Amino acid sequence: MAVIPPSPLAQSHTPIAPPPEGDYRANRLFRHMAREEIEALAQQIEHLNYGKGELILQRLDETGGIHLLLKGALLANQYARSGREVGYRRISAGSYFGEISAIDGLPRSVNIVALEDTRVARLPQPLIQALFEQSPRFMRAILEDLASLTRSLTDRLFELSAVSVACRVDIELLRMATMAGGDGQQATIQPCPTHAELAVLVGSQREAVTRELNRLASLKIVSQTGRTLRILDLPALADEIERIGGEV
Structure with missing residues (x-):
């Protein structure tokens, strides 16, 4: 069996740099x-x-x-x-x-x-x-x-049981934006999932996902270029979720 050294007790020490991304x-x-x-x-x-x-x-x-x-x-x-x-x-x-x-x-x-x-x-x-x-x-x-x-x-x-496909798409976008970080107003999801991949996550079809993303783009809430999806207005996305029947 592998042996793991005991955890040292918390003590004051010189701060160290965090490990690099990918480590x-x-x-x-x-x-x-x-x-x-x-x-x-x-x-x-x-x-x-x-x-x-x-x-x-x-x-x-x-x-x-x-x-x-x-x-x-x-x-x-x-x-x-x-x-x-x-x-x-x-x-x-x-x-x-x-x-x-x-x-x-x-x-x-x-x-x-x-x-x-x-x-x-x-x-x-x-x-x-x-x-x-x-x-x-x-x-x-x-x-x-x-x-x-x-x-x-x-x-x-x-x-899946209680809200519409459009609302599920919006909620998933908000989840991914939260994971991507940002300033609370905007976020960038890169690489973003394809419409087909997003459809699998929300239990729907690609066409329904495309319609909702196009609708959000028309409202100036999102913008997509290639594999980069920008959430231009996170508060507006949250408001839209509430408006169409979801919870933030």
């Missing part, structure tokens, strides 16, 4: 851990590259471990027997996936597909087990994120 140490999974704890993992982490469209994890796979997304964007999805694709969530750089199977030891519950060229870092199952047993700070992050994921999926279930 496994910058992943949100490690946000509560001490630097020494994180750096001790380096030799046990496997780095992998995937091209756009590649399947990273397949539903019902029995592989263990947790994957950190260092670069790129991913989609968690599943296919019905009819061939219909159901999207659960879009995963952005700095996030991670695979924690549910790592916790309960059961097969993977969804597919994970690369939406663009992607780099991930894989924490093997023996290392995860050691962290579960030896690092309360690691477990704190896992528990917080599982609670957040449960809330998010609850919101999505409500949206």
